[in-house]
Amino acid sequence: MALFLAVLTFLVIVVVFAAALLLGGGQAREEVIRKRLEAIEKVQKRGSVSADMELLRDELLSDVPWMHRLLMTWSGAHRLRVFLSQAGLKMKPAKLILLTAVLALGTFVLALLFRMGIVLALVLGLAGGFVPTAVVAFLRSRRLKLFEAHFPEAIDLLGRALRAGHAFTTGMEMVGKELPEPVAGEFRTVFEEQNFGLPLRDAMLNLAERVPLIDVRFFVTALLVQKETGGNLAEVLDNLAKVVRERFRIQGEVRIRTAQGRLTAVILISLPPLMVLLLRVLNPTYINLLFTDPWGPYFLGIAAVLQVIGSILLWKIVQIEV
Numbered sequence: 566m567a568l569f570l571a572v573l574t575f576l577v578i579v580v581v582f583a584a585a586l587l588l589g590g591g592q593a594r595e596e597v598i599r600k601r602l603e604a605i606e607k608v609q610k611r612g613s614v615s616a617d618m619e620l621l622r623d624e625l626l627s628d629v630p631w632m633h634r635l636l637m638t639w640s641g642a643h644r645l646r647v648f649l650s651q652a653g654l655k656m657k658p659a660k661l662i663l664l665t666a667v668l669a670l671g672t673f674v675l676a677l678l679f680r681m682g683i684v685l686a687l688v689l690g691l692a693g694g695f696v697p698t699a700v701v702a703f704l705r706s707r708r709l710k711l712f713e714a715h716f717p718e719a720i721d722l723l724g725r726a727l728r729a730g731h732a733f734t735t736g737m738e739m740v741g742k743e744l745p746e747p748v749a750g751e752f753r754t755v756f757e758e759q760n761f762g763l764p765l766r767d768a769m770l771n772l773a774e775r776v777p778l779i780d781v782r783f784f785v786t787a788l789l790v791q792k793e794t795g796g797n798l799a800e801v802l803d804n805l806a807k808v809v810r811e812r813f814r815i816q817g818e819v820r821i822r823t824a825q826g827r828l829t830a831v832i833l834i835s836l837p838p839l840m841v842l843l844l845r846v847l848n849p850t851y852i853n854l855l856f857t858d859p860w861g862p863y864f865l866g867i868a869a870v871l872q873v874i875g876s877i878l879l880w881k882i883v884q885i886e887v
Contacts (some may be wrong), residue, residue, distance in 0.1 A: 642658055645658040645661065645662075646658050647774065647775070648701065648705065649661065649701060650775060651705045651708070651709065651775060651776070651777065652701045652702075652704040652705035652708060653704065653705075653708045653747060653750075654701065654704065661697055661698070661701065664697045665694045665695075665697050665698065666694070668693040668694055668696055668697060669690045669691065669693050669694025670690065671693065672686075672689050672690045672692070672693030672694070673686050673687065673689065673690030673693070676689045676690065681856070681862065682861070682862030683862070684862040684863050684865070684866040685862040685865050685866055687866070688865070688866045688869045688870070692869075708747050709776065709777075709778060711745075711746075711747055711748075712747050712748055712751065712776055712778065713778055713780060713813070714813075715744055715745060715748040716748060716778075716780055716781070716784075716809060717806045717809045717810050717813070718744055718748070719740045719744055719748050719752060720784065720802050720803075720805055720806040720809065721802075721803075721806050722736065722739060722740050722743065722744065723736040723737070723740060723802055724799045724802040724803050724806070726739055727798055727799040727802070728799050733765075733798065734756060734759060734760070734765070737752045737753075737755055737756045738753075738756045740752040740753075741753030741756055751772060751775060751776055752772075754771075754772075754775070755768045755769065755771070755772050758771060765792075766789060766792070769785045769788055769789065770785065772785060773785045780809045780812070783805060783808070783809070784805060787801050787802075787805055819885050823883055823885060826882070826883040827883045829883075830876075830879040830880060830882070830883050833875075833879060834872075834875075834876045834879060834880075837868070837872055838872075
């Protein structure tokens with residue numbers, strides 16, 4: 566009976582998830598409108614948008630109405646939406662939350678079906694629920710690295726456009742057309758925001774929020790200061806491009822010098838689970854005690870938690886910011 570209930574629960578979860586995915590598909594036109602309204606919302610939070618603009622703010626966190634109303638009461642919904650946007654995903658926050666819940670509960674039920682114990686099932690369920698967030702974080706990190714690699718080219722192109730007599734906004738349009746993604750997409754968004762009536766200052770601040778890199782903050786700060794004080798903007802952009810390239814070069818040298826430390830961290834992180842698998846193959850009677858003894862799952866759960874904490878600490882040590 567317990568096995569039947571567990572399987573039934575798992576099937577219900579899968580059906581609910583499939584239905585939510587079917588309901589959650591959006592059109593490209595809705596995505597364009599969403600981005601424009603989101604830009605207005607960011608400006609409103611800074612207190613520099615009119616009451617007429619405030620009426621346009623209608624950002625959907627989910628295509629399911631009751632879930633949208635529920636997420637509107639959660640303060641972290643906006644941060645989650647920004648997190649997905651930085652990863653370049655068009656997924657709504659509700660879909661990520663639903664995917665996390667389905668994987669967590671599904672992994673928990675499957676672990677119970679294989680009689681792994683309640684503690685180990687909880688640990689595996691938490692690990693399964695963490696997978697979607699980890700994937701989004703990986704995509705976000707990769708996208709920001711691509712942006713950082715092509716960002717000096719964008720600054721150089723803006724400087725050349727200004728020397729050729731073009732306006733700064735025209736230079737941003739050229740960047741949006743000629744450079745690869747994600748640099749082109751972000752500058753195209755800035756151009757479209759100011760083209761539809763948003764002040765350039767607010768459009769640049771939105772860029773700094775969408776792309777949380779120190780080089781972008783330097784860029785936005787330099788533009789805002791130059792706008793207030795005046796000066797040769799092309800020369801400012803050239804100097805900024807040199808600073809960004811020099812910082813990128815130093816960061817590469819730091820990664821080379823810390824390669825041994827990162828390799829050591831990877832070995833130490835992967836050693837415990839590899840040893841468990843190796844012992845299961847070479848000497849199963851020795852390691853099976855952790856799975857058959859009543860206290861075994863508890864010790865495995867504690868070991869998994871300590872492994873995660875140690876992995877985070879090791880990775881923080883070898884990651885040096887420049």
